[in-house]
Amino acid sequence: MTSLRIDGLTVTYANRPVLNELNLHIPSGAFATVLGPSGCGKTTLLRAIAGFISPFSGTIRFGDQLVSVSSIVVPPERRKVGYVAQEGALFPHLTVAQNIAFGVSSKGDKQEIVDELLVLIGLSKLANRLPNELSGGQQTRVALARALAPEPKVMLLDEPFSALDAALRDDLRAEVSSLLKLRDTTTLMVTHDREEALVVADLVALMRHGQIVQTGSPVEVYHQPVSPEVAISTGDVLLLDSQKDDLGKINSILTPQLLNKEIIAGKLVIRPEEIRINSDGLGVKATVIDLDYYGHDAVVHLDAGGSKINVRISGDLKFKVGDQVGLEHIGPIRWFPN
């Protein structure tokens, strides 16, 4: 059982910081995801934790053990980390079984460990295949088993599912996360897929420009974003121009109010499912201008006095283009000054 604690981590590349005073704490046994756009430094963070690169400053701790502080860097082979790269990166000259056994040092129960993991990933029959004879999903499973075999203290996953097609990705993701939680392995997975980041995680860390801008449970980061930017990174949002007065009242197209003096301009952050459409016209007047039907749900595009508003509703589509409806805000108020 090992927690992962990163304090003030700075990694520079060509004198430019890729990670900038980054802080992150993952409790022992938790499955954490780091969500951020490409180029924000996600992979660099993983590589610094694994010990593939030397940070400029800051500390990395596995439990009580300091693995990286200023110029003293424990080499990767002595950190006991598991690393699963994009597309698996299986060793092409070794069979499935040899790949899994690669990091197991004890000679005695090597075979036992490999067999057990093969059962766990459901590929016992493919033990003697070479990687190029496996499908993408099978390769990812083997890469995971290979990383698990030496019983790492910390598991690092670098967008391991990005190369797989959607249906397989969902299944495998669920499988992998339950497997890792079963073993109580502290896990950090980086991804740029916001649904992926939320669905498997105990803890979500949102990353931007080399820093973690918010950490919390999936529900927290989705519902209590610390900024409009963070809100956008975890899901669709409506950003409405709005004003707040000295009494805390907020005026916007969806929350029309008369305000007192000393008005501050800002943004109201609303999720598309936090608006109710009333077919009886109750609320703010709007016209349906377009519909996106996805089957399980649908997005209704509306025009409310010149403002474009998108609302997500369940798949039971009751509106058509041209309908006059009323809109009602039913979610929490999230307001950020400009």
Place this chain on the structure above:
Amino acid sequence: MSITKNAVTPSQKMAGGIAVPRMLQISALFVLFLASIPLGYLLLRAIASGFAAASAVLLREKTVSTLITTVGLAILVALFSAMIGISSAWLIQRTNLPSPGLFLVLGTLALAVPSYVSTYAWIALIPSFAGFAAAVFILSLTTAPYVLLAALASLRRIDATQEESARASGLTASQVARRVIWPQSRPAIFASLLLVMLYVLSDFGAVSLLRVDTFTRVVHTMYKATFDRSAAAVVALILVLLAAILIYVEYKARGSAVAAKSGLGSIRSATRIDLGFKKYLAASYLLIIAIASLGVPIYVLITRFVSVAAEINVSNLVSATIATVSAALSGALLAMLFAIPLGILAARYSGRLSRYAEFGILLTHALPGVVIGLALVALGSRLGFLYQSLPLLAFSYAVLFLAKAVGSIRTSIARVPRVYDDISRSLGNNNWQTIRKITIPIAAPGVITGFLLVLLTAMKELPATLMLRPTGFDTLAIEIWTQTSISQYGQAAPYALILVLVAATPTYLLSRPDRAQSSESRENMTL
């Protein structure tokens, strides 16, 4: 506590600017220094001779006529080689020619016959065979396979749908050839023609036996006849300059040829054109070329061999083979050893040192065997103990084939992406264990293939061997050369037969149409 500071990139995406490990830096620089010795020495000699003496050599009538002969030969050979190569490729790939696979093998197998062996065969057949036209004839046949392979590869790359779309929009077959196929094949064919010209510039055996005064022959004659090595150095430098120009243009052209390669997924090849009864005409044309390039040498070798079979000096034959193998083996090993740091540098690191290394390798590629021979014989004679020694000969091979060796190491190392290292490290292996368990096993097959190609090429090497070999160290190439020079055509046959058999094996393997070989490994066979 031992701490390893790893110099690796934050991410693969941010390639470039990665710190090169100190050991690699030092060994790469050391190899580059060694490889620059021949050229550097020639430059020093030329400079030492003084400006007046150098310009006197440059302006000599002989120099001017040699320049005209060399350049003229290169251009004419390129022209004929292009005609033979392109027409053969088109017939083999795009028409209903009978047994195209056989003609492909015959067309490429000519690579296995060194130019001096086919020259010897033709002289043995027609004793008056000599002169400029004869050289054009021999060298065109020898180099046509390069153009054939390049043209064939580019024809295969062009998807049939392109041609079908062009036809559908109203172009005739010949308009398609001119406006669709040719523009796409041109860069590759152009690059192969530059290689052909480089071959002609470096060729020593054929032009010498045919008594055509190109720069290689003139440099060798100057070295033999006079002890004015400075003048020879000046002439050799003109040759290097010509070769360097070709290398530079080829390097630039190769870049654009690669960029022109586009299209994903599998390529559907075009339907073959029905030539009607003319297909027999086409087959006869290819057959005549095969007879000239392969048939005559093999016929002469075998008949001469049979005629002298009784009087073959087996022990000479064995000692020549042993000499050939031992020189080529040590040269090829040294070349691969030199190539390791440069190949790793080229495959894994970008940056200033990598660019210098690439430039240095290109420069060694521009050094014909005669030039390296001249430089090292002059240098060796000053060093005494190295003069006409096996190590110096091996060193000359290593410099001569450095570019080829680096190429094979680079492609092999490129098969081991950095992420394999990272994962191996995270699984508890240190740097050396990772190299042993991951890098070497994955890279080894490519490195061994490269080594074998260098070995076989070194076995055929003539001019540097001729100038640098220890006294009495007669390789197969030397025996063929010596016997032919004194018109002992029968005596040369057994040596030539062994050489051709040895050289034919990899050529055959690489030309088999079922083998999806990269053009790079084919390119590695050249020169």
